Amino acid sequence: MSEPQPDQILQVGLGFMSSKTLLSAVEMELFTELARQPQDLESLRGRLGLHPRSARDFLDALVALKLLERRDGKYYNTPSTDLFLDKRKNSYIGGILAMANNRLYPFWGHLTTALRTGLPQNETRDGNPNPFTALYADPARLKEFLQAMTGISHTANITIARKFPWSNYRTAVDVGTAQGDLITQVALANPHIAGTGFDLPEVGPVFEDYVNSQGLSQRVKFSPGSFFDDPLPKADVVMMGHILHDWDLSTKRMLIRKAWDALPGGGSFIVYEIMIDNDRSQNTLGLLSSLNMLIETGGGFDYTAPDCEGWMKEAGFRETRAEHLGGPDSMVIGIK
């Protein structure tokens, strides 16, 4: 038996340093800058406005973190930072990191308080129990949040658009659609599908800009409403991405029941999230995402696929199945 080592403890315990180094690099648009052209230290220092004391360590730390490469005195993006962190590409996922930098990073400083009190530690600390009311009061934060959702969901959205048997259906509604990337990807990959994005009215302009930019304004429409007050628009397929985890168990059940009501017999309900693995010991991101719901919401939590299938069965879905979507995401499908 080898001696226990402190490496894992130190790597996790000081992980906030790596995290903040990446978040600041995204904030300064370093990867977008390097996607234009590789640059040496002095040129990058000037372009990003870095102090002489910080520049070399900052850039070389990113090399050690495998987020940049350095060859012959010039810094380059790696293939993945070039694809996912260049703002000018459609594949950009930096929205979630911008939100992590501006909101989650400071809020997680209050994790111990959240663990002891069970109370959210975000904008709702000033007394508003609905996390979206506070967030949506500020248009800049609203847009940042909606773009962040596209960032975190885009890869799974493309997988759902390709993997689900869309040829059996004609209409789909995405509930809590945010910028609309899921319904957009479904419509792009399946030209016979007519789509609806359902969300709070404030989301409409951001949704419509995005859908128009993808040339889908004829086939994909916005439907304003609240899933607390209104029935869901009827469709052959109802989808909810990262919705159920925002809410407590009785709200989760209410939303699943509303999805059932919106579907015809034989219609499908797709729920997808960063789901926790069945043993609750492997999918770190799923478990940390559930702690993030503790920070962000009054009663939300993440869950396993069997948890979700159980709630669907209670609501009357006759068949359920779970499918992995790649990375930390899974979807659960219920058939009415």
Ligand SMILES: C[S@@+](CC[C@H](N)C(=O)[O-])C[C@H]1O[C@@H](n2cnc3c(N)ncnc32)[C@H](O)[C@@H]1O
């Ligand atoms: C965590 S985001 C998920 C966005 C998107 N489905 C995804 O997976 O990227 C939750 C979404 O639910 C929407 N939402 C919150 N409360 C709502 C309500 N009462 N009625 C309809 N949508 C709501 C928010 O505006 C937001 O777009």
